[in-house]
Amino acid sequence: MASGEFVLETEGLSKEFKGFFAVRDVSLRVRKGDIHALIGPNGAGKTTVFNLLTKFLTPTAGRILYKGEEITKTGPADIARKGMVRSFQISAVFPHLSLLENVRIALQRELGTSFHFWKSDDSLSALNDRAMALLEAVGLTEFRNHTAGDLPYGRKRALEIAMALACEPRLLLLDEPTAGMTHEDIVRITDLIGRVSENRTVLMVEHNLSVVSNLSNVITVLQRGEILAEGPYEEVSKMPEVISAYLGTGHG
Amino acid sequence: MIRIISLVALIIIALVAPFFFYPVFLMKALCFALFACAFNLLLGYVGLLSFGHAAFLGSAAYVTGHSMKVLGLPPELSILAGTGAAALLGLGFGWLAIRRQGIYFAMITLALSQMVFFFALQAPFTGGEDGIQAIPRGYLLGFIDLNNQLTLYYFVLAMFVFGWLVIYRTIHSPFGQVLKAIRENEPRAISLGYRTDQYKLMAFVLSAALSGMAGATKTLVFQLASLTDVHWHMSGEVVLMTLLGGMGTVFGPVVGAFLVVTIQNYLAQLGSWVTIIQGGIFVVCVLLFRRGIVGEAMALARKLRKKPEKEDAVS
């Protein structure tokens, strides 16, 4: 296995909450350039895996490698700086700021002036064009001056994706990006994920199986914290244990 | 346009105020206004409630007093020394407290400031119960006599305006934008690659330094640095001023400070009742207008501005 082949690898990743293993012995490999889907019933541990990968939680056991480099002990902000950027399952925007400001904060770090308390924030308007381009990509141009907190749920999710993309991630982690969206929004976001994945890797948790089958090359099925199956959608979706564990529980 | 007119009016009022009001009262209010603005930088713009800000006001007061009276340094250097001491103390406090959230943050800052209080009570050079008294005001830059009350007033006004401008700029800077992001959703800010602890620490040090500047200036006005300045009552008072006037607004803490100082001044003859009245006002405020005076006024203005627009849309 060439180390360049996988962007992200975990070995025996586990997380225990007071005797209960939310994630147990997960060894995951995300191939460079893939759209890799992580599916599984509610409570399977998908969000916990994301929190472990992005260091919002500390693993009880196991290792995490990003581009061949061990990042098990790296801090969450540094993970993002390395190019691994996540979205949250529960929409996370800056509610009292405008959409434009939200995206600009995501872009701002690269200016290198984020500690400059003596500088006018007019200097941030240099980022407006790129912020607008990102808002356009997610179909939010007309709302640029709205307060983010006033947006309907689906649009907040779209804004979140724009913010994640603003960081130019090499590896994009999306936690249920289409949950709560209208059919129209889903089509747009699916299309967007497809487009942005051309030069990056995407790992996403997704319940909508039509989205998964459209986008993903590889699927990992998680059940009770453990990997149940892994492979291409056509193969995995035919496995009887997957059907009973996941498809049979009313999802999709 | 309205903005410019009101700004000019404010400047004129500030310049002629000592001819109509007791200058010492105005200077006291200005010092506390700066203190409250500095505190608000942390509470209103980062969402951190410090319950130990008296430590910064007080330590700067002692350092400035010591520097003027014992070392005989000029006022500009003494104020700088006081401000610097508060900034350093802020760095230490911040380093210890910044990782904590909510009530734990408040408790740690309170505990640390109590240590400063006991230090001030016991240390040989702080004058114990008496404090440092009869501190000379000296000559600013060697030739401006600060013993002249009007001169002193304009000096205090200049300090206030400078401090306020620093805070205003900080809020409206790239740094301030990150602070707002942290206040709104810290995990999100982290996941965008911001090491939020560093930003919070920086804000804490700025707030401590400006609180120190307020304390240093106050020492020159009253020629006194005492235990009152480091007492937890003082930490509570600045919370009161900020919430009363409106946290997260640039003028709120100023209004709050003037109000509290006025109440204390005019009701001073009522003795300990002042505390009870103050407490009563606080409770009423929290219950009736949670955004504070300026916060509520701004919300009202927004509403009034929105209404005619809606009527236009109908017609």
Ligand SMILES: Nc1ncnc2c1ncn2[C@@H]1O[C@H](COP(=O)(O)OP(=O)(O)O)[C@@H](O)[C@H]1O
């Ligand atoms: N911080 C936590 N403390 C205790 N239990 C948790 C915590 N986070 C998640 N869990 C538990 O771990 C399991 C997996 O949760 P989660 O990863 O959110 O599942 P999914 O995202 O697959 O729906 C659930 O049973 C949940 O209750």
Ligand SMILES: [Mg+2]
């Ligand atoms: Mg989840």
